Amino acid sequence: MQHATQVRLTREILAHLDARTTAQAADIMYHATSAYDSPQRLQLEKQLLFRKYPLLMGLSGQLAGPGDYLTDSFSGIPIIVVRDGEGTVRAFLNVCRHRGARLVEGCGHAGRAFNCPYHGWSYSLQGKLMGIPDRKSFAGMDKDGRGLTELPATERDGLIWVIPDPGQDRTLDVDAFLGGMAPELASYGLANYHHHETRILRRKLNWKIVIDTFLEPYHFGVLHADTVGPIFVPNLCLFEAFGPHLRETLPRRTIEGLRGTPEAEWDLIPHSALVYVLFPNTVLVMQIDHVETWRIFPAADKVDECVMYLDFFIPEPAETESAKQHWDRNMELTIRTVNDEDFPIGEGIQAGFASKAQTEIVFGRNEPALAHFERSVNEAVAVGQ
Numbered sequence: 001m002q003h004a005t006q007v008r009l010t011r012e013i014l015a016h017l018d019a020r021t022t023a024q025a026a027d028i029m030y031h032a033t034s035a036y037d038s039p040q041r042l043q044l045e046k047q048l049l050f051r052k053y054p055l056l057m058g059l060s061g062q063l064a065g066p067g068d069y070l071t072d073s074f075s076g077i078p079i080i081v082v083r084d085g086e087g088t089v090r091a092f093l094n095v096c097r098h099r100g101a102r103l104v105e106g107c108g109h110a111g112r113a114f115n116c117p118y119h120g121w122s123y124s125l126q127g128k129l130m131g132i133p134d135r136k137s138f139a140g141m142d143k144d145g146r147g148l149t150e151l152p153a154t155e156r157d158g159l160i161w162v163i164p165d166p167g168q169d170r171t172l173d174v175d176a177f178l179g180g181m182a183p184e185l186a187s188y189g190l191a192n193y194h195h196h197e198t199r200i201l202r203r204k205l206n207w208k209i210v211i212d213t214f215l216e217p218y219h220f221g222v223l224h225a226d227t228v229g230p231i232f233v234p235n236l237c238l239f240e241a242f243g244p245h246l247r248e249t250l251p252r253r254t255i256e257g258l259r260g261t262p263e264a265e266w267d268l269i270p271h272s273a274l275v276y277v278l279f280p281n282t283v284l285v286m287q288i289d290h291v292e293t294w295r296i297f298p299a300a301d302k303v304d305e306c307v308m309y310l311d312f313f314i315p316e317p318a319e320t321e322s323a324k325q326h327w328d329r330n331m332e333l334t335i336r337t338v339n340d341e342d343f344p345i346g347e348g349i350q351a352g353f354a355s356k357a358q359t360e361i362v363f364g365r366n367e368p369a370l371a372h373f374e375r376s377v378n379e380a381v382a383v384g385q
C-alpha cells in the first residue's frame, strides 16, 4: 500500500477514535432474506458469478516451477491450473478428451505431461494431446483437435485468476476487472509469499454469509470478546469500494501508539488487518506478517451449504520446528475465531431464514462494507435476469 494511502487511512482512524465514530454508509440497508435461501437466486449466482467472473485460484507460490499444478472443482467446473514449461500459467478443464476421466487430483508436480489414469492418453503442459496407447485404433481421428479445453487464465502480481467458462473470450484483463485495486495489491509483493497450509471447511450456511462475517467489526466486542476482541478496536472500520470489490480496514488497538510520531514513519500494516473482497467469492486478509485467502463456493445446489478453502501464506518458508509452531498457532487462532465463533452464528442465521421469521434483515450505517458486498451481488445477479 502506498505510504500516502497509509497516512490518509491512519489519520481517518485516529479521528474516528477521537470522536468515537466509524465509517458510515449513506443509509441503513434492508436486505431480503431470499438472497440467502432462494434456489432460483442461487442458480443465478452459480451461472453468473461462478462461471463468468474471474475467480482467484491461488497465489503464484503455489505453482513455483514448471509442471506444478493445482486443481479446483468447487465452482462446479473441474479445473487444472498449471505452470507450463515456459513459465506461463494456464488453465484447462480437468477432463480427458478420450472418455472424460479426471486427469489429476489435488495438487502436485506433473513433470512434463499429464497422463490420464484411465487408458494412458498424455497431454503436454500446454494442453496438446501427445500420446495415445494403441494409436492405430484411433487412426483418422483429428489428434490436434483433441487437446485439453483451455480456460481464460492469467497471473498478475502474484495472483492467479481463471474464468471457469470455456466459452469466454481468452483475454482476461485483471487490471480492468479490479476497478483500480490492482496497484495496491501489487504493492504487497504477493508473488514472494510461500504457501504454508490449506484447510477445506464445509459449513451449513449460504456462501455469502461467510463473506458477510468478515465485513464488520460491530460484533468483535461481543462475539469475539476472548479471541480477537482484545486485539482490534470494536465497531470501528474504514471502507473503500473498487467497483464491486472493496477494502475494509480494521484497526488494531496498537494504532494509538502512532500518535505523536512523525507521519513519515507511519506504517499502517502492523496496526491493522486489511480485508479485501475480490468479488465475487474471495476474501484476502493482509495481516501483520502473513496473508490469508478465503475462497468460498456454494456446495452443489444447496442454498444453505458452502465449502471454502482457507489458504495461509507466509513471507518465508517455515523450515524450523519453532517457525512451524509459530505459524500453526496463527492458523489455529484464525480457525478458532472464524470457524468456532463466527460460523456457528452464521449457521443459526441460516436456520432462522428457513423459519420465515422475517423476510428482510437490516445493515446499520456502521456496516458499509457489508452493505456494499451484498448490494454488489444484487446488482450482478440483476444484470443476468
Ligand code: FES
Pocket (backbone or CB within 6 Å): 096, 097, 098, 099, 100, 101, 116, 117, 118, 119, 120, 121
Ligand atoms: S479417459 Fe483418459 S485415456 Fe481414456
